[in-house]
Amino acid sequence: MWQYEKKLQYPVNIKNPNPKLAQVIISQYGGPDGEANAALRYLSQRYSMPYDELKGILTDVGTEELAHLEMVAAMVHQLTRNLSIEQIKASGFAPYYTDHTTGVYPAAAAGVPLNANQFQVKGDPITDLHEDLAAEQKARSTYENLLRLVDDPDVREPLKFLRQREINHFQRFGEGLRLVQERLDSKNFYAFNPAFD
Numbered sequence: 001m002w003q004y005e006k007k008l009q010y011p012v013n014i015k016n017p018n019p020k021l022a023q024v025i026i027s028q029y030g031g032p033d034g035e036a037n038a039a040l041r042y043l044s045q046r047y048s049m050p051y052d053e054l055k056g057i058l059t060d061v062g063t064e065e066l067a068h069l070e071m072v073a074a075m076v077h078q079l080t081r082n083l084s085i086e087q088i089k090a091s092g093f094a095p096y097y098t099d100h101t102t103g104v105y106p107a108a109a110a111g112v113p114l115n116a117n118q119f120q121v122k123g124d125p126i127t128d129l130h131e132d133l134a135a136e137q138k139a140r141s142t143y144e145n146l147l148r149l150v151d152d153p154d155v156r157e158p159l160k161f162l163r164q165r166e167i168n169h170f171q172r173f174g175e176g177l178r179l180v181q182e183r184l185d186s187k188n189f190y191a192f193n194p195a196f197d
Contacts, residue, residue, distance in 0.1 A: 031142070038135060040133060044121045046059050
């Protein structure tokens, strides 16, 4: 059961529309290392996680990724609201506009739609946690790439907040991996594969 507070985790108040920025920021909405895939990954992995503490971490982080998805959507929306046709044509936003008008559609910056093949759920705690650690680093790298492209402080501040949260998630998954490794021994390391017993 979730309690939803109707406000963003970090405020997004972008004054100046900029469809060029929206076209790259949208990658953190529906791209390969974006928030939608992260939320789906963690909220799916939690069901097969054998340790309650790790289920809690996956639920917490997966839920927070949904909040990040909401922030990125707000950014894309604010960067594309009230555009004129001239702005759309001049910015290179016309291909996106043709398919989605100014709706927030889960896609990568390259235009590839959200694809669940971009993340994995194995049901093995070690494998899944390594996937999660790598995912958080890839998301951090993407936010850093975006920060290199953006000079508008109204856009930079939420991006910096999101980048920091990826670092925090990486640390939490690292703590979770240590917890799992402390509980594993030669007898239960391959608990899900009886052929190793």
